[in-house]
Amino acid sequence: MKRAATLSRLTVIAVTLGATFAACGARAETIRIGEINSYKAQPAFLGPYKNGWNLALDEINAAGGVNGNKLEVVSRDDNGNPGDTICVAQELVAREQVKLLFGGYLSNTGLALADYAKQRRIFFLAAEPLTDKIVWQDGNKYTYRLRPSTYMQVAMLVPEAAKLKKKRWALVYPNYEYGQSAVATFKRLMKAAQPDVEFVTEQATPLGNVDAGAVAQALADAKPDAIFNVLFSADLGKFVREGNTRGLFKDRAVVSLLTGEPEYLDPLGAEAPVGWIVTGYPWYSVDTAANKKFVADYRAKYHDYPRLGSVVGYSAMMSLANGLKKAGSADSDKLAAAFKGLAVNTPFGPISYRAIDNQSTMGAYVGVTALKDGKGIMASYRYIDGASVQPSDDEVRKLRAAE
Template sequence: MMHGRWFKGFLGAATLALGVGAGLLTGSAGTVAAQDPIRIGEFNSYTGFAAFTLPYRDGWTLALEEINDAGGVLGRPLEVISRDDGASPADAVTVANELVAREGVDILFGTFLSNVGVAVSDFAKQRKVLFLAAEPLTDTLAWSLGNRYTFRLRPGTYVQAAMLAEEAAKIEDAVRWVTIAPNYEYGQAAVAAFKELLKERRPDVEFVAEQWPGLGQIDAGAAVQALEAADPDAIFNVTFSGDLARFVREGEVRGLFEDRTVASVLSGEPEWIDPLGAEAPEGWIVTGYPWYAIDTPEHDRFLEAYQERFDDYPRLGSVVGYAALHSIADAMEAAGTTEVEAVIDALRGLTIESPVGPITYRAIDQQSDMGAYVGQLTVQDGKPRMVDWRFGAGSDYLPDDETVRQLRGE
C-alpha cells in the first residue's frame, strides 16, 4: 500500500502557533480546526546538534503544515509537542515519559544519537507506545534490540557502510586500512560493519590501526599522528560535527590524506561538510545529500516548497524530519484510527512517498528501505559538493530475511 499525501499541501504555507511553555506546534487549517487534535510527541538534540536537528525541525514543520492544510489526519488536525532530549539517554527517557504521562501522547518520533535512540526504544517497548527513530543509525534498533514498538527511518550503519565498502573495494592499492570513529554505539557499529563488508569483497585488506575519540572530544593532533604512524593506504572515517572539522584541518596540515583513499560516513551531508567551505577535503568517498544536483519530480517539489517556506536550502535533516512526520500521518490514515497497535500494524509494510522516492517500512524488521547517496567530495566555487554520485536503494543493501531473523534472535 502506498500513500502520497506528502505533496498535497504545497499550495501555501500555513501559519504556526507556538506555545512556548508546552513546545506545541500545530499547522493552521480552517477545515480541521474545530476537531480535537491528534497529539504527537517529538524530541531531539536541538541544543546538542543544532546543525542537523534545526533543519530536521524545519522539515517536520513543513510536513505538519502540509498535512493540516490538506485536511489533517482522519479529519483532525495534528499537533506536535516538541522537546529537547539533551543528547542524553537518561534525559531522553525522562522526556519520553513526560510526553506519554503528562501530555497523553501514544506516538513518539525523533532522537539523533544512537545510544539515545536505543534507550527510547526500550522505553517504547515497556510502555507500549509507538516510537519512530528518525535519525539514529545503529542497526541494533532494527535487529538485535528490535521490538514491535520501534521503527527506524534512516538507512543505518550497515547500509551506508555497504555502499562505501562497495566503492572502496574497487581501489586496488587500498590494502592497509586505519579507522577513526567516535567511541559510542554509532561509531562502533559503523566500523564493525565496514570491516566485515569490505573484507567480504576484498579478503586481502587488513586493518592496522584504530582511533576511538570520545564524541565531541577528539584530540585531532594525536589522532592524526597515530593514524599516520600506521602507514596506511586508506582511512575509514566516522567522525562528524565539530570532530570532523578538527580532523580534516589537522589531517590536511599534517598531510595525512595525501595519496590515500578516504571513505567517510556522512561527510557529504551539508550539515557537517558545509561549515568547512573551501577547506573541505577533495576526493573522499562519502555518503551524503547532494540536494543541489538531485533532479527528480519528488525532490523538486520538496526543494521548492522548503526554500519558499524557509528561504534556505534543505539539509539531510530536513528530509528526515519531513519524511518522519508524513510516515506517521500516513500510517494513521492507513489504520483508520490513532490506536497504537493498529497504527503499528499499518506501518509494517507500508510504502510512502518521500523527497528521495518511495520508502517502505519492512515488516520483518520495521526498518525503512530508504536509500542513500554515495559519491566523491570536491570543492566548487568555494563550496563543498558531491560529484560522480549515485543513489543506492536501501533494499539493495539490507540483509535478507533469513539473516534478519538470525540477527533478531527469531
C-alpha cells in the same frame, strides 16, 4: 391545545439537542504527537530536521489533517543523554497525553527510546538514529526506523572501497554505539570483499571531544594506504583541518560515512576534502521531480536550502501521517500493524517499511567530494536504494530472535 404545543416545542428542543450532541461527538480531535531530540547538542543537523517536520506538519494540517484530525507536535530536548531521554518521554506520555513518539538522533538515546516504547507499548518512529540494534538485536513490535541503518550505509560504501584495492586501512570513529557498529561492519564486509585487507590502526575518539591533532598524527604514523572515517559534526571539521595541515590525506584514499551531508560538508568551505568517497545529499543537483518540489517548498518557507536533516524530518512526519491514516487510529497496536509494508512518498522518492524488521527502504546518495566555487560538493554520485543493501531475511530473523 396548550399541552400539544408544549409537547411540540419539547420535541423540537430534543431533536436540536440530539443533533448538537451528535455534532459534538463527531467533532474532529487533535492527535498529539511527542517528539524528542538532541537540539542543543546537535544543532547543525537538528535545526534543519525540525524545519523539515514542521513543513510537513503544515502541509498535512492545511490539507485537512489525517482522517479529519489535525496533528499537533509537542517537542522536547533530551540533552543528548539517554537518562534525560526517558524522563522527557515519560513527561510527554503522562502529562502531555501524546499518543505516539518520534525523533531521536544519537544511537544511545534512540536505543533508550526503543526500549521505552517496548516497555510502555507505545509506538515510536526512530527518525535518525543509525544503530543497527534499533531494528535488529533490540528490535520490537512498536519501534520503526526511517533512515538507512549503519549497516546499510556501510554496505553502500564497501564496494567503492574494495575497488580502490588498498591493503592497509586505518580506522577513525566516535567511541559509542554508532561508531563501533560502523567499524565492525566495515571490517566484516571488507574482509569478505577483499580477504587480504589489513587494519593497521584504530582511533576511537570521545564523541564531541576529539583530539584531532593527536588522532591525525597517530593515523599518519601507521602509514595506511587508505582511511575509513566515521567522525561527523564538529569532530569531522577538526579532523579534516588537522589532517590537511599534517598532509594526512595527501595521496591517500579516504572513505567517509556522512561527510557528504550538507550539515557537515558546508561548514568546511574551501577546506572541504577532495576525492573522498562519501554518503550525503547533493540537494542542489538531484534532478527528480520529488526533490525539486521539496527544495522549492522548503526555500519558500524558510528562505534557506534544505539539508539532509530536512529530508529526514519531513519524511518522518509524512510517514506518521500515512501510518495514522492507514490505521484509522492513534492506537499503538493498530499503528504498529499499519506500518508494516507502509508506503510513503519522500523527497528521495517512494519508500516503504519492511515487515520483517520495521526498517524503511530509504536509501542514500554515494559520491565523491569535490570543490566548486570555494565550497565542498558531491560529484559523480548515484542514489542507492536501501532495499538493495539489506542482509537476507534469514539473517534478519536470527538477529531479531529475541523480540
